[in-house]
Amino acid sequence: MPTKPELMTTPEQSAERPLMEIRDLKVHYELRGSALARLVGGEGETVKAVDGVNVALRKGEVLGLVGESGSGKTTLGRALLGLVRPTSGHITYGDLDLARMPQRQLRSVRRRLQMVFQDPHAALNPSMDLATAIGHPLRIHKLVKSKAEARERVRETLERVGLTPADQFLDKLPAELSGGQKQRAVIARAIICGPELLVADEPISMLDMSVRAKILELMLELGRDLDLTYVYITHDLATAKFFCDRVAIMYLGRVVEIGPTEEIFADPKHPYTKALLRAVPDLDPERKVPRDLPRGEIPDAAAPPHGCSFHPRCPFAFEPCGWEARDLRAMFERRWIRLGEDALAREEPLVGELTEVDAHEEMVRVRAGGRAAELTALLEEARADEPDDPLWKGVERIESDGGAVVVRFRPGIDPGLLRVNAVDVACHLHDPNLSHDH
Amino acid sequence: MTEPVISVRDLRVWYGSERGPVRAVDGVTFDLRPGETLGLVGESGCGKSTLGRGVLGLLPRGAKLAGEVNYEGRNLVTASPKAIQRLRGPDLGLIFQEPLTRLNPLLRISDQFEETLRTHEPGLSKQDIRHRSIEVLRAMGIPPTRYRAYPHEFSGGMRQRIMIALALVLRPSFVVADEPTTALDVLVEAQIIGILGDLRRNFDTSLLFITHNLGIVAEACDRVAVMYAGRIVEQGPVTEVFARPQHPYTRELLRSTISLSTTGLHYIPGAPPDLIEPPSGCRFHPRCPSAMRVCPEQFPEQVEVGPQRVECWLHGPDELVPEGGREPLVREEITVADEA
Numbered sequence: 001m002p003t004k005p006e007l008m009t010t011p012e013q014s015a016e017r018p019l020m021e022i023r024d025l026k027v028h029y030e031l032r033g034s035a036l037a038r039l040v041g042g043e044g045e046t047v048k049a050v051d052g053v054n055v056a057l058r059k060g061e062v063l064g065l066v067g068e069s070g071s072g073k074t075t076l077g078r079a080l081l082g083l084v085r086p087t088s089g090h091i092t093y094g095d096l097d098l099a100r101m102p103q104r105q106l107r108s109v110r111r112r113l114q115m116v117f118q119d120p121h122a123a124l125n126p127s128m129d130l131a132t133a134i135g136h137p138l139r140i141h142k143l144v145k146s147k148a149e150a151r152e153r154v155r156e157t158l159e160r161v162g163l164t165p166a167d168q169f170l171d172k173l174p175a176e177l178s179g180g181q182k183q184r185a186v187i188a189r190a191i192i193c194g195p196e197l198l199v200a201d202e203p204i205s206m207l208d209m210s211v212r213a214k215i216l217e218l219m220l221e222l223g224r225d226l227d228l229t230y231v232y233i234t235h236d237l238a239t240a241k242f243f244c245d246r247v248a249i250m251y252l253g254r255v256v257e258i259g260p261t262e263e264i265f266a267d268p269k270h271p272y273t274k275a276l277l278r279a280v281p282d283l284d285p286e287r288k289v290p291r292d293l294p295r296g297e298i299p300d301a302a303a304p305p306h307g308c309s310f311h312p313r314c315p316f317a318f319e320p321c322g323w324e325a326r327d328l329r330a331m332f333e334r335r336w337i338r339l340g341e342d343a344l345a346r347e348e349p350l351v352g353e354l355t356e357v358d359a360h361e362e363m364v365r366v367r368a369g370g371r372a373a374e375l376t377a378l379l380e381e382a383r384a385d386e387p388d389d390p391l392w393k394g395v396e397r398i399e400s401d402g403g404a405v406v407v408r409f410r411p412g413i414d415p416g417l418l419r420v421n422a423v424d425v426a427c428h429l430h431d432p433n434l435s436h437d438h
Numbered sequence: 439m440t441e442p443v444i445s446v447r448d449l450r451v452w453y454g455s456e457r458g459p460v461r462a463v464d465g466v467t468f469d470l471r472p473g474e475t476l477g478l479v480g481e482s483g484c485g486k487s488t489l490g491r492g493v494l495g496l497l498p499r500g501a502k503l504a505g506e507v508n509y510e511g512r513n514l515v516t517a518s519p520k521a522i523q524r525l526r527g528p529d530l531g532l533i534f535q536e537p538l539t540r541l542n543p544l545l546r547i548s549d550q551f552e553e554t555l556r557t558h559e560p561g562l563s564k565q566d567i568r569h570r571s572i573e574v575l576r577a578m579g580i581p582p583t584r585y586r587a588y589p590h591e592f593s594g595g596m597r598q599r600i601m602i603a604l605a606l607v608l609r610p611s612f613v614v615a616d617e618p619t620t621a622l623d624v625l626v627e628a629q630i631i632g633i634l635g636d637l638r639r640n641f642d643t644s645l646l647f648i649t650h651n652l653g654i655v656a657e658a659c660d661r662v663a664v665m666y667a668g669r670i671v672e673q674g675p676v677t678e679v680f681a682r683p684q685h686p687y688t689r690e691l692l693r694s695t696i697s698l699s700t701t702g703l704h705y706i707p708g709a710p711p712d713l714i715e716p717p718s719g720c721r722f723h724p725r726c727p728s729a730m731r732v733c734p735e736q737f738p739e740q741v742e743v744g745p746q747r748v749e750c751w752l753h754g755p756d757e758l759v760p761e762g763g764r765e766p767l768v769r770e771e772i773t774v775a776d777e778a
């Protein structure tokens with residue numbers, strides 16, 4: 001039994017002032033439409049890479065951003081450092097709002113905010129030796145007076161990240177290093193100016209299993225010794241569980257669940273979090289990953305689903321989750337995967353028009369000519385075949401209207417974050433006003 | 439016991455380099471039975487991909503191959519390139535990691551299936567081709583309505599499934615899958631592993647499954663072969679090997695894997711060796727926590743330990759270990775940064 005949910009208005013009520021506070025952050029990318037669309041004055045598409053995120057980063061914590069690729073983790077991480085310009089919202093850091101600071105001023109703040117990238121091979125300039133590459137930020141921020149001083153600082157930092165003896169590494173080129181050593185060099189460059197916040201974007205995902213633990217251990221040590229706050233971006237739940245104090249689960253630009261690591265892993269509340277956890281293969285061969293995982297894949301961020309963006313895949317979806325025309329089309333595709341070519345040949349001409357309706361309507365109107373009755377019967381047959389498909393909870397009525405069949409969906413509601421125990425979760429199942437029996 | 443589909447004996451592969459031959463695979467022996475999945479694990483650079491390609495005769499130019507790959511009564515190592523080319527597809531398949539680079543972006547999915555089937559089964563009618571292709575695509579969860587779409591119209595996970603379908607439409611009896619899910623997310627990865635499981639149940643296809651992820655081996659494989667520096671140092675049933683690893687390398691690999699139940703970090707010091715001049719005796723000796731004096735002196739014999747086959751002096755044979763050979767080995771300290 002979850003405790004009574006309350007609507008969250010302030011991001012966090014921690015006693016200490018947060019290191020950074022992200023409010024209503026949106027980063028939308030305008031994709032240019034096709035040449036033809038622009039010619040006739042059509043608009044391009046918008047990808048809502050980050051779409052309304054609220055998080056307060058506490059000093060000294062490790063916050064995990066976890067989600068499938070395309071969920072907006074990298075974009076959010078880059079926005080925190082002022083590396084992408086938010087469309088709207090605020091990023092409060094001290095007295096500054098990074099979301100609206102001019103580029104020039106941002107550059108000086110960036111000394112305190114650093115990033116470690118996923119691909120250590122791409123992060124280092126192949127023609128620059130380590131002394132130059134790692135010392136580069138010192139020169140940019142004018143923190144050293146001479147070349148010799150810079151070299152000395154690099155030497156100390158190399159020792160700090162375990163590239164010892166440092167003298168053997170100072171003049172090396174990236175090509176002479178292994179993957180793990182490169183990542184150590186990238187970390188050295190990130191810490192050399194004494195940052196407060198380190199955004200680490202999948203820092204170990206390209207490394208060998210046996211090297212991952214070493215880099216994680218280095219990051220833990222540095223965090224302790226240098227008082228760092230981490231944002232750890234990953235799609236690997238196992239390292240997130242080990243490394244993070246708090247975890248934010250992201251899906252299509254939103255945080256769908258956020259809270260203390262122990263509670264998220266012991267008692268996941270969002271159906272997406274539950275699914276992710278069940279999908280991780282265990283080292284014990286006796287424990288198998290269940291087969292009833294959410295179907296499909298993360299949808300196109302340029303046309304996110306209506307209502308809860310997880311609803312097309314959610315096994316628990318119900319009436320208010322945002323049903324729409326596209327879901328009907330997807331249902332038929334699943335049906336034809338199941339039944340095969342003959343069913344496809346029989347049924348596709350009848351429902352063909354489904355592909356032409358506007359995806360965002362809460363109503364579909366299919367012109368069926370003289371075959372409206374046949375189409376209605378087919379819809380009923382599909383429902384009878386798979387009555388447990390959550391889609392049917394969202395279908396309010398199927399009616400015929402002259403030569404057309406009209407399918408009406410229940411109105412969808414976009415779920416906001418609700419407090420349940422120590423966790424905030426964006427799912428209608430946890431809203432007592434919407435959900436009766438869950 | 440059923441006869442193996444493929445039987446590899448003392449396979450060796452080496453690449454030419456300025457400093458001398460890189461012995462990427464150096465005397466590997468294993469069998470695969472119908473419908474069996476063998477997981478191949480080991481750190482980067484241990485020779486997994488080279489072994490997978492070597493078995494299929496798909497090595498880059500300049501690579502040399504010796505030993506036996508016995509398939510249907512003939513040794514593929516000595517077979518003519520033309521004979522192997524004929525087998526590839528209908529008998530031997532390969533699934534790569536990067537689906538986008540393997541699908542032709544200019545051709546519809548339907549065209550790619552037609553091309554493949556036409557090449558290997560020229561007798562099929564257009565109708566049959568369509569039918570066969572759609573059947574296997576359906577098994578991979580691709581809707582038949584998408585048959586005429588282009589590769590870029592699919593997500594990464596769907597493209598990987600199409601790649602698998604394209605390898606399977608010829609109903610090969612043996613498939614090498616080289617990290618087929620490494621670039622994918624956990625949910626999609628779980629779907630694809632489920633599909634590969636169905637595959638071996640329904641079609642009796644044997645699979646050599648190369649991966650870094652020991653969780654996937656536990657999930658999807660019947661047997662596992664652990665590779666280190668060009669050798670298979672331990673092989674056996676997954677349940678046995680994971681519950682009672684007999685080789686120190688297997689044990690250390692399992693311990694250093696970060697899983698949902700990890701409470702402390704562990705790792706193997708150092709890195710896999712250079713394969714031009716690998717360490718003497720047991721190649722793992724510079725990193726092995728159990729190393730003994732005999733280990734750098736003599737190459738370990740292969741021994742049976744229960745259902746496992748292991749290459750490690752800890753398991754004898756005792757009569758070959760010289761006097762004092764079981765004393766701990768004294769070595770130089772390995773620095774933290776000296777890693778893969």
Ligand SMILES: Nc1ncnc2c1ncn2[C@@H]1O[C@H](COP(=O)(O)OP(=O)(O)OP(=O)(O)O)[C@@H](O)[C@H]1O
Binds near residue numbers: 482487
């Ligand atoms: N075309 C090549 N020419 C020369 N050396 C090569 C070639 N391909 C691989 N090697 C070398 O052979 C050894 C084994 O490489 P291989 O790619 O088979 O390892 P792997 O176990 O598949 O590694 P990973 O886990 O990184 O995929 C390595 O030392 C590698 O550098």
Ligand SMILES: Nc1ncnc2c1ncn2[C@@H]1O[C@H](COP(=O)(O)OP(=O)(O)O)[C@@H](O)[C@H]1O
Binds near residue numbers: 067069071075301
């Ligand atoms: N520079 C960009 N221009 C247009 N779209 C982008 C850009 N960067 C990211 N996106 C899109 O934004 C969404 C989120 O991407 P990203 O932040 O990289 O997610 P993640 O790191 O979780 O994989 C994706 O749909 C991606 O394609």
Ligand code: SF4
Binds near residue numbers: 318
């Ligand atoms: S609101 Fe909750 S139940 Fe509804 S689709 Fe979203 S995750 Fe599933």
Ligand code: SF4
Binds near residue numbers: 687721723726727
């Ligand atoms: S042979 Fe010796 S060095 Fe090699 S794995 Fe066994 S104990 Fe370790």
Ligand SMILES: [Mg+2]
Binds near residue numbers: 070073074075
């Ligand atoms: Mg990313």
Ligand SMILES: [Mg+2]
Binds near residue numbers: 486487488
């Ligand atoms: Mg490989």
